[in-house]
Amino acid sequence: APSLTTEQMDMGVDWLSKFGYLPPADPVTGQLQTKEALTKAIKAMQRFGGLEETGVFDQATLGLMKTPRCSLPDMSETETTSSRRRR
Amino acid sequence: ALSPQKKWAKRHLSWRVRTFPKESAVLGRETVRALMYYALKVWSDITPLNFHEVAGNKADIQIDFTKADHNDGYPFDGPGGTVAHAFFPGERFTAGDTHFDDDEAWTFRSPDSHGMDLFAVAVHEFGHAIGLAHTSAIESIMRPYYQGPVGDPLKYDLPYEDKVRVWQLYGVRDSVSHTARPDASSHTDDPPVLMDLPENKSTVPPARDAPDRCTSQFDAVAQIRGEAFFFKGKYFWRLTRDRHLVSLRPTQIQRFWRGLPANLDSIDAVYERPGDHKIVFFKGMKYWVFKDNIVEEGYPRLISDFGLPIEGVDAAFVWMHNDKTYFFKDNHYWRYDDHLRHMDQGYPKDTSLWKGIPSQLDDAMRWSDSASYFFKGKEYWRVVGSDMEVEAGYPRPIGIDWLICKDMQSDAPETRNNETGSQLTGQHHTDHAENGYEVCSCTS
Numbered sequence: 001a002p003s004l005t006t007e008q009m010d011m012g013v014d015w016l017s018k019f020g021y022l023p024p025a026d027p028v029t030g031q032l033q034t035k036e037a038l039t040k041a042i043k044a045m046q047r048f049g050g051l052e053e054t055g056v057f058d059q060a061t062l063g064l065m066k067t068p069r070c071s072l073p074d075m076s077e078t079e080t081t082s083s084r085r086r087r
Numbered sequence: 088a089l090s091p092q093k094k095w096a097k098r099h100l101s102w103r104v105r106t107f108p109k110e111s112a113v114l115g116r117e118t119v120r121a122l123m124y125y126a127l128k129v130w131s132d133i134t135p136l137n138f139h140e141v142a143g144n145k146a147d148i149q150i151d152f153t154k155a156d157h158n159d160g161y162p163f164d165g166p167g168g169t170v171a172h173a174f175f176p177g178e179r180f181t182a183g184d185t186h187f188d189d190d191e192a193w194t195f196r197s198p199d200s201h202g203m204d205l206f207a208v209a210v211h212e213f214g215h216a217i218g219l220a221h222t223s224a225i226e227s228i229m230r231p232y233y234q235g236p237v238g239d240p241l242k243y244d245l246p247y248e249d250k251v252r253v254w255q256l257y258g259v260r261d262s263v264s265h266t267a268r269p270d271a272s273s274h275t276d277d278p279p280v281l282m283d284l285p286e287n288k289s290t291v292p293p294a295r296d297a298p299d300r301c302t303s304q305f306d307a308v309a310q311i312r313g314e315a316f317f318f319k320g321k322y323f324w325r326l327t328r329d330r331h332l333v334s335l336r337p338t339q340i341q342r343f344w345r346g347l348p349a350n351l352d353s354i355d356a357v358y359e360r361p362g363d364h365k366i367v368f369f370k371g372m373k374y375w376v377f378k379d380n381i382v383e384e385g386y387p388r389l390i391s392d393f394g395l396p397i398e399g400v401d402a403a404f405v406w407m408h409n410d411k412t413y414f415f416k417d418n419h420y421w422r423y424d425d426h427l428r429h430m431d432q433g434y435p436k437d438t439s440l441w442k443g444i445p446s447q448l449d450d451a452m453r454w455s456d457s458a459s460y461f462f463k464g465k466e467y468w469r470v471v472g473s474d475m476e477v478e479a480g481y482p483r484p485i486g487i488d489w490l491i492c493k494d495m496q497s498d499a500p501e502t503r504n505n506e507t508g509s510q511l512t513g514q515h516h517t518d519h520a521e522n523g524y525e526v527c528s529c530t531s
Binding site: 019047048049050064066067068069070071072073074 | 161163167168169170171172173191203208211212215220221223225231232233
């Protein structure tokens with residue numbers, strides 16, 4: 001996939017957090033998302049959206065992220081944090 | 088999908104559109120309210136939930152059109168992006184509340200490219216408001232992404248996937264067959280309610296010649312889109328699906344049923360045609376076909392189209408038992424197949440085959456209790472299901488049972504004791520109209 005701009009990466013990470021695929025970055029440590037968590041979150045979003053699970057912000061994924069949608073998250077807090085706990 | 092959400096403990100939920108789209112060029116307030124009504128009806132048709140519109144700030148489901156950050160933790164983001172959201176049941180004050188982004192171009196019956204179909208988004212959001220979360224199922228209305236218009240609100244059929252999930256929350260509404268698969272199930276028989284209610288009575292002063300509903304002998308009576316219409320002269324009264332009179336004052340036929348000749352002084356018979364739910368009016372040897380409340384091109388035509396004699400008809404109704412249309416004139420009746428559009432063989436027959444029914448009827452109609460009702464003078468007769476014999480205890484007075492008349496006028500037939508000799512025990516509505524009260528009923 002063509003290399004992403006920082007802006008696209010930031011938009012993607014914000015989007016994943018907004019709709020429940022990524023737990024928000026830890027406000028205390030400011031700990032950023034691990035690469036593995038990000039890949040996992042992208043795959044979950046692609047699965048939910050019926051896309052091929054590449055684990056990267058490819059064109060189809062960025063396109064779907066721009067589609068008008070409902071504000072409510074697709075994953076509940078519990079699900080996101082439980083997957084982190086499981087890890 | 089998200090883990091199953093909370094659900095409403097109660098079954099009767101109130102709703103209200105608190106704020107409307109500000110700049111909408113295409114959606115007036117009445118259309119927005121009607122679309123909300125139909126989007127909620129999608130869910131109440133198949134579950135034991137009932138929605139009713141209220142005024143004031145106590146509605147369970149408060150609906151707002153708002154923009155950007157509106158202090159609920161889900162700020163909107165201008166045109167596109169996030170377009171709406173709703174709160175799940177059980178979330179304290181906001182439970183059920185539904186917000187639409189007023190920066191979107193909300194449309195109704197427009198092609199996809201012209202904006203956001205309000206009905207489609209509202210069905211989705213009300214799914215949240217009753218407890219459904221997002222799902223990845225391709226067919227589902229609860230997918231998080233906007234998928235364009237879903238067609239005519241009056242004919243919309245929920246994807247089976249969504250029916251199953253909401254049945255898991257609330258169970259099935261009695262009248263719904265939950266075994267029918269979407270491919271096999273015909274569209275819900277529930278005929279669409281006529282969208283426009285007659286103008287607000289208070290803006291139209293009653294004319295001098297308006298008839299009195301408690302002393303009238305009606306020209307025609309019909310169930311139209313689930314509601315009852317009583318016609319007299321140039322006027323009619325309307326009752327909602329649960330038999331509530333919409334207004335004590337009759338409405339002028341001409342003001343609602345568009346396209347009848349201005350000099351028409353009364354109607355002979357009316358019925359709603361099975362299949363396409365169009366409405367047929369008869370007067371003398373002519374008839375008119377209406378789509379909703381507007382007459383179609385090319386009418387009036389002669390009733391010989393049905394194979395009926397040109398003397399006209401007294402009564403017309405569709406028997407729920409066989410979905411055939413019955414026409415009555417004097418002491419004869421005909422059976423017509425509206426699906427094949429031809430008269431059945433061997434007719435006319437003598438009305439005495441309908442035991443207990445008088446000849447020269449004023450009209451007849453089917454009702455949502457699956458019974459058939461026959462009207463003549465100020466009385467009516469009831470025939471249950473597939474019987475052809477009047478039920479015991481009839482005739483009964485139309486005014487008391489249907490039109491909130493307290494005591495029939497002196498010249499009306501006295502309230503006879505029925506066969507068992509007991510005093511008539513019909514529903515007694517106290518009619519406050521005389522002493523200054525206005526009896527009114529909510530119809531949505």
